[in-house]
Amino acid sequence: MTAPPRLPQAPARDATADVRPTAAGLRKSLADWSRAGGPFDPALLAAHEETESFPTEACAALDAWGLPEFYVPARYGGRQERLEEFIALLRRIAARDLTVAVAHGKTFLGGVCVWAADEEGPAHLLARQVLAGEPVAWGLTEPGGGSDLLAGSLTATRHGSGWRLNGRKWPVNNATRGNLMCVLARTEPGGGARGFTVFLLDKRATAAGTVRALPKMPTHGIRGADISGLEFDDARLPAHAVVGAVGSGIELVLKSLQLTRIVCVSLSLGAGDHALGLLRRFLGERRLYGRGLADLPHARDVAGRALARQFLAEVVAHTAARAAHRIPEQLSVVSAVTKAFVPSLIQGQLRLIGDLLGARGFFTDVEGYGGFAKLERDHQVVPLFDGSTWVNRAGLAAVLPLLRPGRRPAPDDAGSPARWLREDHPLDPLDADRLRLLAPRDDVLGALPALVAELAADEGESPTVGLARALLAASERLSADIGALRPAAGAPSTAAMRLAERYEWCFAGAAALALYRARPRLRDGVWGGGLWLRGCLALSLEALDAAPADAAPVFVELGTLLAAVPDAPATLLGTDEEDASASLPDAPATDIPRAGEVEAA
Template structure:
């Protein structure tokens, strides 16, 4: 889709692609095997001004748009799903809501260090007892004077143990349903009563930390309320519109990485006196991978462009996320098949892309929830 990308976008994409090839690709499997968060990679991304791509320059960002951010996320996912996931959570979930809903003071205090890459951010919505029904939360924030006291547990929180700030959803008015949810900025380094309970070992994406966190009488100054009391759910819905574009972009990158591994292998691997790419079954499989990825990329770019134009992207972002996440998993599985026995080993990348891709069908709303959203958008 290069023909439609502005020159600045192509430049940023090419810069990140070169960085990924030189700095991330050589360690991508190692950091997974070691379950190690690669802090040095994010420091280098900060040096490239990539940690706040869609954030305004006045707050330390690059001043880019959602399309530029999607391009960067895709390139990261093309070599490492873990790095792409931590980057996406930091940008779309932890940073953009502060820019969209925060006061000027909050933006200067909390957004600037995020966008400049001083530290990463996290976003805490899911709880042990709430998944797709995210509004059914037990975490409470009770007002006491000029503070709020947080109590509760959040589950599957990306970056929580490496974050400098976490946006936490909590109930401020029990019994009010969606209208009783608010958002708070928590400082995990300074706030007493915050604890990382678990860092999960996962099927994939193990270089991106996924945590269970607990709040026990965690006192938050009233100035850390994001927006007004009761704004939390509306903020969540708007945030997830951008978040779905993030996952679509990351999924497209995962699919692209698996496709390239399969294509390159098929051109080099010989059986019966010729490269296996010359056999119809293998060639057709690789062609189908390319078709699916290009479709997902087009949907992702369309949703990002509509987002930048201020249009309602509920339908198109759900469509992009659903299509790209399922494409990533399907392409990964087919890439393993092309490589045969080698594809099942950690010496080759398709197994990693496939394991990473599965989360894309779960996070930011499962595929089943996306179909529910799309049905509603179609009036069904």
């Protein structure tokens, strides 16, 4: 089979130009690059997929645009300041091609342990390499170890003033392509919580033959990504390769995962954007039984449910990104909820849309829709990244007794998410020193009673208030069921895992209500009048088996608007937040009807 054509690399960006890369600028660049012959040309990316070859041209274009600057914290010379802005950038790329987003974005994951350790020497050294476009891998997993970090058998033993590595890391993204890798290695024979250390490896500084690349793995999705591994045979590392303190590796990785799990869901948000774009096109083109598909109530219901899932995923991701700055002490819970919840939510959205697309979602050569099959395959790996859904949910299940709603005092007004989700609320810089392995409480779900009371005081007995009260009642039942849960050793029970999943839905509903209270402008516009919030709450209540009988029509109304106003961005963040929003379409040039102005049949 013929290899895809290789395009010339994008020209290097002029470092003297007074231009700050933003999400808005990336949107325009991606549109330009997606034209025929460009580095994001769908035909070129499809060819890379078919031949399982790395999307070199697209990654080179992102390098030249300046994306590596967002992998490096501002204190080390980069542009990484607000996590929500970085998530918006990766979301835009994922909406164009998930493989490219995975392949390029891995550098953030590879370097995060160094930034979290906050050591000046290694951090500045790595920053210079990343800013020069050098990819970085993160060597955590090993053959047969799965997600169990304590099962790692790759060893680092002292050799003079330095260390020797022996063993394998596999599978690892960017393992072959990159020269740099943060490696978690066993430094005590018995292992344990203090028996592992993180090292920053530069393959170029090792002796020939001591570091060998393992073959690229054939994968179901993200076929063009460099999913391979490394084998070490007495690979020598200098003393300054240690990241953090010797023996701190597990703690450092677990704290770093609190950040990467939040960033990871940008891949799901981008996948949802892509799928909704295909769905909108299908609703406008397809005809059945002499009628447009959008005229059929079932199609509108499915479309509305898909849109509500996107809104709820966006709410949780945005809340988590801000929580990383505002309440990092609680990020062990927030990140676990976010990573378990968002990819699963979008995977369900893709199933809904795929069922509606029918054959168009299955065949790869149907004009305009051939990318859906690739998108669906690519996204299946996202729930596995940075701890699978099961791993994150099990971690949440283990601490449910400490998080039981009502057990801790509700946050005061200053600590309420409705305050720090406001657009004008100042955010502290990311501070890894404030991360904790065990969160003392959860202010997002803890704020639910006050949020419901404030909403009722403002709106009286509206349909939105009715759904909010139903969510509060479901949260109270969850609290009672957690209180009745018997503690058990070992892996969490099925009952505990189900409670953890219910906790995620209650958290998501509370986050949606907090964002609604924090952003008055979200009560206006095409998704306004409480419509988007009712969709999010109805979705949560259905999953909790607590939805009122009259909740379902909200999905038909959402689906009707999605089809009737094809130019309205399917996002809550809005195009007036260009540095932090992730909507793919431009702001509509024409007047958009508000919720309720389009009649739902």
